[in-house]
Amino acid sequence: NSYAAAPGAEMRSGMPAGGMRRLVLPVLAVAMTGWAQEVEIEAVGMSLTPRATKIYAEVTSKLRIQGEGFEGDGTNLHMEFSPSMPKDSFALEVTSPTQLTVLLKGSNRWPTTGGVAGTTLYAASLRNDLDDDPSKNLLEAMVPVATILPTPSIVKRDDKLIYISGTVRLFVNGTNLRPKETMFVFDPPLFRDVDYVMEVKSPTVAQLTLKTGRKWRSDGVPGPLKIKRLTTGAGELRIDAKFGGVTVAEPRVG
Numbered sequence: 001n002s003y004a005a006a007p008g009a010e011m012r013s014g015m016p017a018g019g020m021r022r023l024v025l026p027v028l029a030v031a032m033t034g035w036a037q038e039v040e041i042e043a044v045g046m047s048l049t050p051r052a053t054k055i056y057a058e059v060t061s062k063l064r065i066q067g068e069g070f071e072g073d074g075t076n077l078h079m080e081f082s083p084s085m086p087k088d089s090f091a092l093e094v095t096s097p098t099q100l101t102v103l104l105k106g107s108n109r110w111p112t113t114g115g116v117a118g119t120t121l122y123a124a125s126l127r128n129d130l131d132d133d134p135s136k137n138l139l140e141a142m143v144p145v146a147t148i149l150p151t152p153s154i155v156k157r158d159d160k161l162i163y164i165s166g167t168v169r170l171f172v173n174g175t176n177l178r179p180k181e182t183m184f185v186f187d188p189p190l191f192r193d194v195d196y197v198m199e200v201k202s203p204t205v206a207q208l209t210l211k212t213g214r215k216w217r218s219d220g221v222p223g224p225l226k227i228k229r230l231t232t233g234a235g236e237l238r239i240d241a242k243f244g245g246v247t248v249a250e251p252r253v254g
Contacts, residue, residue: 045069046131048100048123048143054234057112058151063102065123065145070094074101076129082122082142083111110148116178116203116232121146150176152232154239158224158247163254164215170196170208172227172248177203181233187226187245188218216251225249 046069055063070077074092077100089108093101104110112119122142127134155173162170172184179200183192192198195214200206210216216225226245229236240246 046071046126046128046138048126048139048145050144052120052144052147054118054147054149055110056151056234056237057110057148059237060110060234061104063110063121063146064095065100065102066098067100068098070097070100071128072130078125078127078129079123080125081111082124083113083119085111110146112148112150116150116176118147118149118233120144121148149178149232149234152176152178152182152230152237154227154230154246154248156246157249160249162216162249162251164217164220164222164251165210166254167216167251168210170210170216170249172206172208173204174206174230175204176232177206178232181231182206183231184227185229185236187228190216190218190225216249222252223250225251 047067049066049068051066053063072094074094077092077094078087079092079102080087086108089105091103091105093103095101110121114120121144123139123145124142125137126139127137131138153175157173177200182198182200184190184198184206190196194211195218196208196210198206198208217223224247226247227239228241228245229238231237
């Protein structure tokens with residue numbers, strides 16, 4: 001299938017994770033001692049906010065990371081991830097003091113190791129050329145920054161003939177379908193739990209059961225039944241938009 005990119009959703013929960021910069025500043029004593037003393041003042045350094053925003057491995061082109069203290073334009077920052085990503089596969093861009101964007105280059109993709117359950121992506125290290133110690137890792141521990149889902153797809157079945165109301169079950173084949181979060185957008189429109197109930201049998205099969213009194217084509221006219229968009233949890237993807245979606249069956253009167 002061909003897809004339109006689905007940008008990851010924003011989520012700003014959790015507490016910042018990162019180091020503190022300790023500054024020692026000379027301050028004149030207020031008391032009538034007539035001498036200066038040193039007072040330690042802690043200032044918040046660069047830090048990342050833990051989050052679990054879902055993104056697709058292949059079609060999500062950017063990841064927005066929330067945090068504090070981001071500076072420069074991003075070329076001064078160096079980040080390592082776990083699972084690892086080649087350093088030349090992405091670029092960093094500081095869009096505000098509280099937001100850092102990771103941009104995939106070319107045809108690169110986000111790493112996946114966890115199957116349809118998803119892979120947690122951690123920021124393992126963060127270094128700043130503008131820091132007093134450019135070699136210092138500013139993160140005290142690894143910080144989760146996203147959950148990466150394998151990109152789903154739908155198998156075209158324009159040879160599958162079914163009856164508009166007489167066929168009770170329809171099996172939709174695809175890849176990387178997830179049990180609880182898979183949703184389809186049909187043309188003509190069909191609505192889950194109104195026109196049909198769905199059970200994802202496996203990552204490659206979803207079973208749709210027609211509800212009593214409903215039809216596989218809401219307009220009652222024979223023709224292709226298409227899936228225009230689908231999601232498995234990281235936002236809706238338009239599939240084969242040039243052709244109006246993927247045909248999964250050909251309902252007919254009978």
